[in-house]
Structure formats: structure tokens, C-alpha cells
Amino acid sequence: MSHNTFGHLFRMTTFGESHGPAIGCVVDGCPALLPLTEADIQGFMDKRRPGQSKYTTQRREPDQVKILSGVFEDEAGTQVTTGTPICLMIENVDQRSKDYSDIKDKFRPGHADFTYLEKYGIRDYRGGGRSSARETATRVAAGAVARRVIAGMTVRGALVQMGPHKVSRANWDWGQVEQNPFFCPDAKAAEQWADYLDGVRKSGSSCGAVIELVASGVPTGLGAPIYGKLDQDMASAMMSINAVKGVEIGNGFGAAAISGEENADEIRMVDGERQFQSNHAGGVLGGISTGQDVVVRFAVKPTSSILAPRKTVDRFGEDTEIVTKGRHDPCVGIRAVPVGEAMMALVFADHLLRHRAQAGS
Amino acid sequence: MSHNTFGHLFRMTTFGESHGPAIGCVVDGCPALLPLTEADIQGFMDKRRPGQSKYTTQRREPDQVKILSGVFEDEAGTQVTTGTPICLMIENVDQRSKDYSDIKDKFRPGHADFTYLEKYGIRDYRGGGRSSARETATRVAAGAVARRVIAGMTVRGALVQMGPHKVSRANWDWGQVEQNPFFCPDAKAAEQWADYLDGVRKSGSSCGAVIELVASGVPTGLGAPIYGKLDQDMASAMMSINAVKGVEIGNGFGAAAISGEENADEIRMVDGERQFQSNHAGGVLGGISTGQDVVVRFAVKPTSSILAPRKTVDRFGEDTEIVTKGRHDPCVGIRAVPVGEAMMALVFADHLLRHRAQAGS
Amino acid sequence: MSHNTFGHLFRMTTFGESHGPAIGCVVDGCPALLPLTEADIQGFMDKRRPGQSKYTTQRREPDQVKILSGVFEDEAGTQVTTGTPICLMIENVDQRSKDYSDIKDKFRPGHADFTYLEKYGIRDYRGGGRSSARETATRVAAGAVARRVIAGMTVRGALVQMGPHKVSRANWDWGQVEQNPFFCPDAKAAEQWADYLDGVRKSGSSCGAVIELVASGVPTGLGAPIYGKLDQDMASAMMSINAVKGVEIGNGFGAAAISGEENADEIRMVDGERQFQSNHAGGVLGGISTGQDVVVRFAVKPTSSILAPRKTVDRFGEDTEIVTKGRHDPCVGIRAVPVGEAMMALVFADHLLRHRAQAGS
């Protein structure tokens, strides 16, 4: 769909600027009778919330979600969805009055300052305005609702590469992901990353990252060919996240370098069930889920806000330089993990409803 | 958008199965008064058409496009678009009566046989039915119309990797792309690929590929944040193509491994014009075009149809094997080049109209 | 949805001009495994087909539908839908070469000649081009597919007013509708109309009509508040038909003149079932179906093509006159009955899928 709405049947419309009164979203098309409280959502918000370790921006936002509509108490007194639109609002608390004179007139390299002004003729320059990563908080909130819709599935993500440093697949342990500030599934890599990122942070530089998302318990048949393919919508979802520059499914770019024998997943009957012998496809064939895990990876560019002075121009057409002051994430990829999970949950919720519409169950 | 429609304002709806009476598409939302004849479209069709070298499938389809609606002669006698829907039909000529008993009941590994049957409870198994790459012919036809809409831009593509073999950027020459059967911009690489692919073909195997698309002359301001970002829609477009497993913009996955200093493009005034000093962003910031070249790459998996017998099951739940007989592309990535170009043109045409709607010009 | 597509999940995209090579439509989102042959569709086409009595245009079109995609034989050898897009094509046979010099340059009063030229800067003037009522043939074809989706419901229509002459509700007999050339449910009125319309026709004039559509067997719960209300989409559907100027549901405009006591339908338990005591609402409350008959009426204006000379201007800005020559319907409202039925079936099919998506059954 277009503009500020994501999804087709299960849809999220987001609004808000980084330093305006509030950000939020309207989740529409949600089935009724699903349990939903602010506390359910808050848990996911807290995963994305900045200021929790020295590795993320020190902006202090409680990111407290208010449900403005779409829920009501059922007979048993449980707060549930009613099938009507769910508005989730997060007030912007940390709008510290500060000096914007620098970014007001200058285009920060790697940021959307230039393009927003070119497109609209005006931009809310305070903290990046609409193009701020702050908008992703609303995605996480909506994603928490989506998880209710896909109750039988598990959606989780991990950081698999920080700067040039990748995890070792042999060390993969989902249990580790919650044990370190990087959502890293490899305890050893996490230790190394801590040192690496400390160096990056202290030097005022930044680094990129790769996130891997895995969904388990996915039913077969999700995905609407030809132009609503499950993997297509995953790609769209991830590429809509700020700073994302690449997306791949299953073997991804690696598939280009191998042979058909190596890439296509064979099938056998095992205990009376069809079973794929491998999952190079990443759980999708012809745009439709196979029932295997759906595996998506996406690349996040290094934070553009760095301490080193950068050459740029101002809106009056003069050469100048700009230096980022104050708070920033040395690796925005870290906080992209819960955001990626939320987007994946949103895609599945939408496709579950789309599939049910046409196929009946 | 959903299902079998791509695009929002400039929209293509495709129909047809590989071995049905015809395939085609309806292009809706096209501005009026653009010159358009069947010959205009046919040139692009011929680039994608199979059977032109020993490296593509020997299926012989003239792929002749008929315009069924949406054009009329203007005052000067030129056939132009009228603003009404343009139906483009391609009759399926090469529907040779053949023995489908094998693929009728067995699921070919790497193909959508299994998932279509799971989703719909029925599938047209003849030549892959709806999931056949034949559908991409209609995209190329629609793409030719889209090129009329974005008349000031240039959209072109090249194969930059075949199997594990990449082109050398130093040898890049767009003029070479039409000189070899691989759309390869590096004459030297093209020679090596010829040998390599001959080997792959003779052994009955297959290989993947990476395609790079470059658009020049792109105006600033195209792209609709937050959920209709230009790069997001490019990702969606490319991932909707059969066999595509990854998409990236600008530096893409490479951006994950470098620093903010290396990645963000600095800006200077040059001859009174703002000029980016590099294009790591691939022409997009915050989902909106910067005016630089838009650079997109996508990975195509190796053809799943190979001569070696493959383990699979049949729809009765029995273990079995399947061997591809007859015609197939050893590297489907080759013919994906004109398809990728078409999808890129479609995304730009759509975004040009979307931008004009909101921004007025 | 927009432009040339109608519906959201069950969607029809139509194409074609009155005198081009063909008209047709693509029906997308249809569930799989529904029986569908060209003969199934043809029966409905024949009801709308011109030239069947002296009261409709003498244009002779066989209106033969070809299914180009989306069907396949199931195990039992029955041709069924496959869940992929169904393209239905009707070739234009009666494109008699004729002199268009008159309508080429002059704007026929009451026709879209003027507005199409203003909007697009060009128009296919042959027989009205895209704005011809011929487009409604494709709706009837799509409607026949929709009827398969809503197999448990009955959708039927009748002419309830011709010019100033209304049927008597006391004489209503659905069996009569097929017994006269007017789809009139009142045998006595039909006789009077025959005389009346003969007079209109002989004098070269025309008259309007009102059509009533009634759907029975409608499940409760169809309709998507707030902006996809069932009655809203019915209004949209009917108003999209050529020459329609008004739509009403249940009591319609009559509701304005009565009291709340008279208008609101009371409810009682009857044989253990909730039963409305009347149906002033026309089967819809709050945009959602109540389970009662859904009753929709729409008004068709008198045919604008009449034999009397009419004042107009030409595209060069000169005053002139125009006279309709040849074939025309004295009361286009008659052939609007099967078109209205088709549109009603399309709305229900779409809402059945939309409801199932959100509510699960």
C-alpha cells in the first residue's frame, strides 16, 4: 500500500515526528477477541527503547504506549480487541529545547534532510522530523498486535554481523540473544563485539550490521502470487526500515554462486510427513510458504551521524561542514532487531488474513 | 498492491498460464497522448525472448504482443495512449502437446509445484502454469509502456555475476551489454562466462547470477515515505521476479561492513549545483531519490530444473525421483535482465505519478 | 479501489473500447475449485445482449466470452477455478465501418464526449469508446464468476419504474421477470409499458427507469465499517454503472419523510430465532448485513441519444446541432437489470472474502 500505511488487510498507518507532541499508529483490520493490553505491547517497546546500554543513544524516552481505541472488556473481564481500529499513541517526552541552528540549514550527509526538502519544500528539522528512526517505535507497537494474530508462530531475530565481524553459525544459541546488549546469538562473538563497538563509539565513528529473522511454525500456503509474494512483502517490509540497504531470503545472494544441485531443496517422506531435506529456499517457493522456517536477512548501513566533521552544503547553496553533536547510536543495527521482528510479524499477520480470505482457512 | 496487480497509480495486472490460450496484462493509470505501438513494445520483448542463443531455453515463442485497448490515433495520425486501460495480449503458440505425467504428480524441488497445490488445492501443472517464468513476458510488455511515462530517464541493466564469476568494474562498458548473449558489460568476463556456461549446460547443471540495474536522469523527490519508499518499492519489484532471492540498493550488504565515514556521501557545490561526492546510497536517502543514479542489484538462484535426478515425493505421499527433460535455461538470470529493467521502469512510472499527485509537478 | 478496478479482495479490472479489437476483464482473488465454464458465463451475457427485442439497440453482438486463464480441469474432469487471475475476453464483432464525422467533432449532450476530451486531450469517439455502455458486458461476465463465490445467495433484479410508470407492489411476481422483455415483475405493468415504450421509440425519444435488486440468503456480518460499509459499496457499485443518477437502500429517500417509530425495524424471537418484524433498513444496519434481504434501488436516466436535433458545440468552439443516427436503446434502464445484478454479486463476493479474512468464517 502507499505512503504511510503498511499492509493490505492487517494494516498499520503511522504518524508523528521525532520532536512533535506524539508519534503513533492506527492498526486496522485486526480480528476481534484477541487479548491486548498496554503491558503486552510495552514489553516489545522496551527491547527497542534507547538508552539501555552505552551502545545505544542516550536519548531518554520512556516510550510508553497508550491504547486509544479498539479494545474492550469481554465477558470474563479480559481486555480484548473488538475488530475496530486500534490507535496506539506514544507521547514524545524528551523534546529538550535545543539549538537546531546547525541542522536547520545544513544537509547532514547520509540523512534525508536534502531529499525531504527537495520533495516537500519544507521539513521539520528537529531530530530528523518524520525521517527519524523514532518512527520505528510505532512499528514495534503495531508488531505486538500482529503477534496476537499469528499466535501459533514464533518470530525472532538476531544480529549476525556487526561491522565486518560475523557470528559463527556453530555457536548459534537463541538463548544468548537476551543475554547481551547486541541481540547476538553467539556468546563469543558478543564479547568481541563489545570491545569492537567500544572502540567505534569512543572514536566517534559508527558501523553497520546484518540482522537475521527466523519465523517458525509458519503454515504452508501463505503468500499471494504474483505481486503479493510472501518474500516480496518481506523485502518491502525490511527495506522500509530506516538505514536498510539490502534484503535476502534463504540462501539470498549466496544462491547466485552455487549450482542448481546445491540450491534446490529435496523432499522425502519422514514419518508419513513431507519433509524438505534442507532449507536453502528460506521457507518460500513461488512466493508461498512451504511450512519450513522463513529466514530473512537485512543489512543496516552505519549510522550517518558521526563525530568527524563532514563536507556538505547548506540550503543557501554554500559549501560548509557539519559535525554531529550529542547523542547517537554507534550501531543503529542493534535496535533494528526488534523493529525487523515487528515488520516480519506484520507481514505474516497480513498474509494470514489474505490467505484466509481466498482459501477459507 | 495485492495479488496479481503491481503498482499504485501506474498499475499492471497480469494474467495467464504458461500453456493456456494466452498471457497478458492490463496497464492502468497511464497518462494520455504518449506514442505507443506494438512495434515499440516488441523490441523489448525480443530481448527477453527465449531460444535466441544456446544459453537460453529452446522453447520457441514469437512472443508477439497485441494491443487490445487504450490507444487511438491522434490528430497527426500517430497512435497514442488515451488514458484508458491498455490490454496487452500474447498468445501462447508453442503449447506442444506433451507428456505431463511426470510433473503432474511429482513436486519438482525448487519449484512452486508443492506450494501452489497446498494453497489452492489444484494447480495447472503444464509448464509450471501460473508460476512459470513465462509470466515475466507480460512485465516486459508493461515495462515498455512505463518507459514512455519516464521518457527523460534511462533504465538499463547488466549481468554482473554469473555463478561465482563477477565482472571487473574497471572493464565496465555499457556498449558491451548488447554485444554478447549475457548482457555482460565486461567483454573479458563475457568470454570466460561463455566457456563456463557451456560447461554448466553440457553437464545438465545450472548456475545463479546477479543483475545490476542503473537508472540515470532520475529527478529528485521521487519516493513516498514511509511505506512507499523508492528503494522499498524497488525491493518489492525485484523480489516479485521468479527465482530472485536478494535485493540491495547502492552499497547494499557491503554497507554493513564499513564505517559511517566511508558510507555517507558528502556534498559540495560544483558549478553552482549541489553535487554528491560519491553514490554509496545508490541514489536514495530516506526513501526519496537524490537525483543521482539509482542503483539496484538482485540475485537470481540457479535454475531448479536440472538433468540430475532429484529426490522428491509425489502428491500421493510416496518417495520418488524426478528428472527434468527437454528445454531449460542453464542460467535464468540472463533473461532476468530485461525483466528487471521493466520492473524498474514500472516503479519509476508509478512514483512519478505519485509524486506529481502530492507535489504538483 | 481506483480507476478501472472494482473491488478489494474479489476484484475485477476491465478494459476495452466499444469499437476496438476486444473488451474484457481480469477477475482476481477468486477462490479456487469453483466450477466455471464459458457456458456458465454466457447465460448471463445473453440476458444483457442487445438486439433481442425491438426495445433494445439493434447492434448485433454475439458477446461471446472466452476464458483466457485461471481455470483448469480437476481430478474429476470438471473445469474449475485455480485461484489465479481469470481473464475473460469478448471480441468486438460488429465494428461496422461507418461515418464518424459527426460525433468525431461534436459533443453529444448527455454523453461523456466533452469530459473525456477535457480530461485526456484525446478520445476514441467510435461508439463512445471507453465510455460506451458496452463496457458493462464485462461486468456481467465478472458477475457470473462472483455468483460462484456466493453460491448460497440469490441475487435478482427487476425494473420497477419505466419513465413515470411504476409497478404495483401488490402484483409482484418474480416469475414474471423472465416473461417479458422489460424484466418487469408485474404482468399488468409490463403490458402498459409495452405500449408506452413503443410510443417513446417511434417518436425517437427515450425514457428513464428504476431498477430494484434483491439479495436473499445473505449471511449476517457482511460489511466492513466504517468506510467499507456494505450499503456504501452497493452505492458505489451502482453509481459506477453508465447513466445511473441515484441509489437507495431499503426505505431510501422515503425514510426522510417518516418517523423513527415507523422506520426502525423491531425484533422478536420466532421459533427460537431472532426475527426482524419488517425490513425498512434494506438488510443493513451500521453498514453490516442483518441477515434479511438486501434491497437496493437505482435510477437510470433516459438515453441521451435521441432523434430530435440537439444544440451543442463542436471542439472548435462553434455552435452546432447534432442528431443521433441509427441504433439506440429507447430505455437503457432495461439492460441495466443484469448489469445491476452483476454489480451486486461482485460486492457480495468481495465482502464475503473480506469478512472471512477478519472474522475467520
Place this chain on the structure above:
Amino acid sequence: MSHNTFGHLFRMTTFGESHGPAIGCVVDGCPALLPLTEADIQGFMDKRRPGQSKYTTQRREPDQVKILSGVFEDEAGTQVTTGTPICLMIENVDQRSKDYSDIKDKFRPGHADFTYLEKYGIRDYRGGGRSSARETATRVAAGAVARRVIAGMTVRGALVQMGPHKVSRANWDWGQVEQNPFFCPDAKAAEQWADYLDGVRKSGSSCGAVIELVASGVPTGLGAPIYGKLDQDMASAMMSINAVKGVEIGNGFGAAAISGEENADEIRMVDGERQFQSNHAGGVLGGISTGQDVVVRFAVKPTSSILAPRKTVDRFGEDTEIVTKGRHDPCVGIRAVPVGEAMMALVFADHLLRHRAQAGS
């Protein structure tokens, strides 16, 4: 579009229940640089606000709009739109704690109580929840933004029939509309209505109404055939308003009873301009605006909440009676005037952008 979103390019998504914390809407796709303050919107809100005369419900809501996003100060210090989504929120102040035991279990005749429960299995019964006319406040807010987009047009409405009593066209004076509590353009009729409605109110009954909307200064060419016709979208817009049962354009249902000679509008050159000699079409031909006034009428049913006891059933399947207590509008049609205006403005804003997208200006 579907569910809780109205419009295609200029889109409004509404949320909120009658007695929840807040109602509101997100307006997306709005062009940038349009002046917009809360005060601009508040003026329109006040026209719809209840409790302003004895003829409307005594519920006391200040209906104060807050702009949460999408505006910013331009160079001159004027608050303008920025092209990003505009969230408008209205907190529900008058949520008086009251006894809902009656409507909690009983289905009020003429209300959506029954259908919401059937569809969703749950309903927020407090004040009608989502189906309350309170939702229309958000439409008026969004309509105020739409008016900025169509700055050159005038959109205004009037009540032309209350119960069985119509205005006299001869007395029409737009200046009168603001002079009486009924938006009545006929001073004499307004006096009579005052007596009539007083009687209705005192007897605890209710009455219906017909509203007429007139847009002037409409450019030619607005409207997207075939399924986004201007009149079709007007019909959809009006029928989406609570309690509306019929919509007509121009001559409307009256067109059915007259001849083609009487109905089709002739054209002449007047002072070098094309000029229609009448406006029976209501400003639309073939779904596209002619440049004449666009004239739309819609019928509102009598308020279903009346003091007389009504037969109904409860959700336990028992026969019962229900009596409306407390505040209600004896003629909801009155407050539908500003709501209808807002919907008309929204349709025009959307079509202006849609037209500009395809036609370029």
C-alpha cells in the same frame, strides 16, 4: 479503500469509540505548504458540535481538535502542512459514568448493536461505541484539511427537507443557512420547521431529512473512469455517513421519470466559452466533472433512538422492550450537513490529486 480508511491519494483513516479515551483521524497524502492551524479546523467542528440548540443532543463535548503531527512553521512563521501524515485527535470529555445495563444486553432497533455483535462477537456498547455518530466529528476535522487542498472551490450544504416538509426552491438563499439552527436556505421553511421539530421533540419521536450539497468552482476533468467516477465516489462518501439511506446526483431519481429531451443538457458558446444550458447532470458526465456545479443530495433516516418503548430481543434470545433514555437528536439530519460537506471536500481533494497524477495539472 477499505475498512476505516477513506480516499485513495488524499486519505483519511479514522479511529475511536464514543466513550473511549479519544477519537481521531490520520490524514495522509496531503500536499505540503498549506496553512493549517487547530483554529482553522475548530470552526468546522463547531458547526457539527452537539448541544448548541434545543434541536440537537444535549451531550456537551467541546470537540477540541489537537494536531499531533504533520505541520511545521515555514520561513514566515506560518504553520503549514509538511506532506507527512496529519494526526488529529479529539479527546472524549463527556464520558459520564452511567448505567449501561439496558443497552449492554439489548439490541436497539435501527441501531448497529445487533450487527456488530454478530460480526465481531463483541461490541463496545457504551454510547454505540464505534458505530456512534460521534465518529463523524473526525470526518469534519479531516474535511477542514481537505478544504485547504481544494482552495479554489466552494463546498456548501443545506437541509432541503425535514420530515415530509421541503424547502421552496424559489426562496433559496445561501445567506439564510447560517441564520437558523437547521442549515435551512429558505427562511420561511425554517420557521415552519422550528414548530414541526419542536412537536417531534416533545413527543419523543424523531424525523428524517434530505441534505443538498453544492460545489462551485470545480475544474473540468475530475473523476477517474470507470470505477473511480466522481459521482460514484460521492455516493460512496455519503452512504458511509451514519443513517444515510439514499444518494443522488443532479436530477437523481427524478431523471427516471422524464425524457431524454428534458434531461440532457444542451451546450452553447457564450462569450467565447462553452456553456451548458442547464445542469440536470449535476456537474458530472461519464463520471468526470463538466465544470458546472456538482450537486449531490442524500437522505438521512429518522433517529432510531426514540422515547416510545420498542420491541426487541436481548442477546440471551429473550423478547424484551427498550426505551431510549436521556440525550438524543430528534433529527440527526441537521448535524449531517457539515459532515456531508466534509465528505464532499474529501472526495474532491482526493480526485484533484488523482487527476493531477495522471493528467499532470
